Amino acid sequence: MKVKKKIKTIKVVADKCNGCRACEMICSAFHASPKYSSNNPERSRIRVIRDPLSDIYLPVYAGEYTPAECMGRDKYVLDGKEYGECAFCRASCPSRSLFKEPDSGLPLKCDMCEDDPSQETPLCVQWCVNEALVYEEREEEIDDGSEALGDMETGVASLVDKYGLEKILDTVARMSASRKD
Numbered sequence: 001m002k003v004k005k006k007i008k009t010i011k012v013v014a015d016k017c018n019g020c021r022a023c024e025m026i027c028s029a030f031h032a033s034p035k036y037s038s039n040n041p042e043r044s045r046i047r048v049i050r051d052p053l054s055d056i057y058l059p060v061y062a063g064e065y066t067p068a069e070c071m072g073r074d075k076y077v078l079d080g081k082e083y084g085e086c087a088f089c090r091a092s093c094p095s096r097s098l099f100k101e102p103d104s105g106l107p108l109k110c111d112m113c114e115d116d117p118s119q120e121t122p123l124c125v126q127w128c129v130n131e132a133l134v135y136e137e138r139e140e141e142i143d144d145g146s147e148a149l150g151d152m153e154t155g156v157a158s159l160v161d162k163y164g165l166e167k168i169l170d171t172v173a174r175m176s177a178s179r180k181d
């Protein structure tokens with residue numbers, strides 16, 4: 001069955017980014033626990049690839065978690081600027097430290113600042129005074145049940161990949177029993 005869904009996108013106008021990293025600061029503060037209690041760019045779901053000597057400032061959003069790194073590497077040259085390997089890749093992947101929660105190692109993914117009540121526009125967009133990040137919304141028909149994994153499912157999937165389903169289930173059963181005691 002088809003259902004209507006609001007699709008939220010953020011257009012990255014990389015030419016306007018000056019590498020100030022305000023987007024990283026607000027994203028990590030918003031996702032701190034408790035909210036706004038700290039800021040650490042390592043926890044941000046947007047990271048800015050910076051190479052000032054080559055005039056490269058590229059904001060990249062954390063996308064899907066992947067348990068396996070790809071077999072090849074991409075390198076792009078655009079307008080004479082050479083971008084590092086995987087610069088445009090959004091995956092939380094075993095081959096690099098980007099988009100992993102620094103304490104737990106669990107994958108990070110942009111959730112468009114999910115909140116209750118929801119933000120009018122994502123915080124990184126609000127904080128980007130250079131308008132390098134532009135928020136857009138549209139409606140699309142999608143298959144019912146084809147929603148992307150949320151934070152919780154993504155984290156559990158990565159733990160299952162690392163330790164195996166049986167060990168995770170054992171641990172949850174043990175934790176739940178000890179909490180009832």
Ligand code: SF4
Pocket residue numbers: 016017018019020021022023024048057059127128129130131132133
């Ligand atoms: S806040 Fe805007 S200008 Fe600053 S680093 Fe982020 S995307 Fe670039």
Ligand code: SF4
Pocket residue numbers: 026027030044045046061109110111112113114122123124125
């Ligand atoms: S939209 Fe929200 S969650 Fe996503 S990168 Fe921007 S501040 Fe972080």
